[in-house]
Amino acid sequence: MTSPERVPFVVGLGGTLRARSSTERALRYCLESVQRHGGEVRMFAGPDLELPMYEPQSLARTPAALELVKALRDADAVVVASPGYHGAISGLVKNALDYIEDLREDPRVYLDNTPWGCISCAYGWQAAVGTLGQLRSIGHALRAWPTPLGVAINSAEQIWSDSGELADGPVRDQLDLLATQLLNFAVSGAEAR
Numbered sequence: 001m002t003s004p005e006r007v008p009f010v011v012g013l014g015g016t017l018r019a020r021s022s023t024e025r026a027l028r029y030c031l032e033s034v035q036r037h038g039g040e041v042r043m044f045a046g047p048d049l050e051l052p053m054y055e056p057q058s059l060a061r062t063p064a065a066l067e068l069v070k071a072l073r074d075a076d077a078v079v080v081a082s083p084g085y086h087g088a089i090s091g092l093v094k095n096a097l098d099y100i101e102d103l104r105e106d107p108r109v110y111l112d113n114t115p116w117g118c119i120s121c122a123y124g125w126q127a128a129v130g131t132l133g134q135l136r137s138i139g140h141a142l143r144a145w146p147t148p149l150g151v152a153i154n155s156a157e158q159i160w161s162d163s164g165e166l167a168d169g170p171v172r173d174q175l176d177l178l179a180t181q182l183l184n185f186a187v188s189g190a191e192a193r
Contacts, residue, residue, distance in 0.1 A: 008039045008186035011071045014081030014093055014119065015045035020164060022155045023121040026175060027081035029166050030119060030151075033179035034079075039186070042071045044096065054098035061102075069102045076186035077115040078144065079178070084122025084131035089138075100142055109143060115185035116144035117178050121153045128152040147181040149174065 012031045015024030024045045031041040051065050061069070072078065080097065082089040103110050116139035120131035132152045139146040151174045153159060161167040166175075 008076040010034045010039050010041050010077045011075040012079045013044040023081045023083045030175045033176045049096045077182040079117035081119035084127030087127045087130045112143040114144045116146045117182050118150040123156045
């Protein structure tokens with residue numbers, strides 16, 4: 001899938017402040033699948049996303065914010081996972097995504113032509129699907145290319161085993177396919193540049 005000279009770098013961000021949330025576990029599984037298929041990954045989840053509210057007029061950035069922006073600047077693909085809170089993405093994830101504004105004057109403005117994978121988890125299909133749509137719209141606004149597949153997960157269903165492993169076969173297949181799409185599009189985009 002990937003050439004020996006070019007290993008795609010995929011950045012994942014999302015989750016909640018609750019350790020091992022469904023959203024974080026789904027993101028982690030997707031990134032592990034990217035690694036199994038030959039990609040390099042960096043994950044920003046939960047506490048990694050506890051950043052000051054984004055202020056475009058201020059140039060001051062915490063070390064954590066600088067690390068996130070650098071990883072996104074270097075990314076060949078990005079996958080974002082958000083819980084569906086009241087039918088929308090979480091404030092934690094949205095604030096982290098706002099830091100992409102720091103890429104506005106880069107040679108690759110924002111995430112121009114970057115594959116953008118989306119995962120949403122909510123306790124019910126309405127919030128999961130609505131949140132997925134918002135993530136895709138945000139990707140478009142950032143000039144990224146949302147993958148054909150986005151994964152909406154209904155956390156009210158038995159997705160995880162008692163030991164915390166992904167037990168739902170169709171969800172596992174979707175996250176694996178999302179990982180494959182991210183890698184394939186990252187390689188195609190790199191070859192086109």
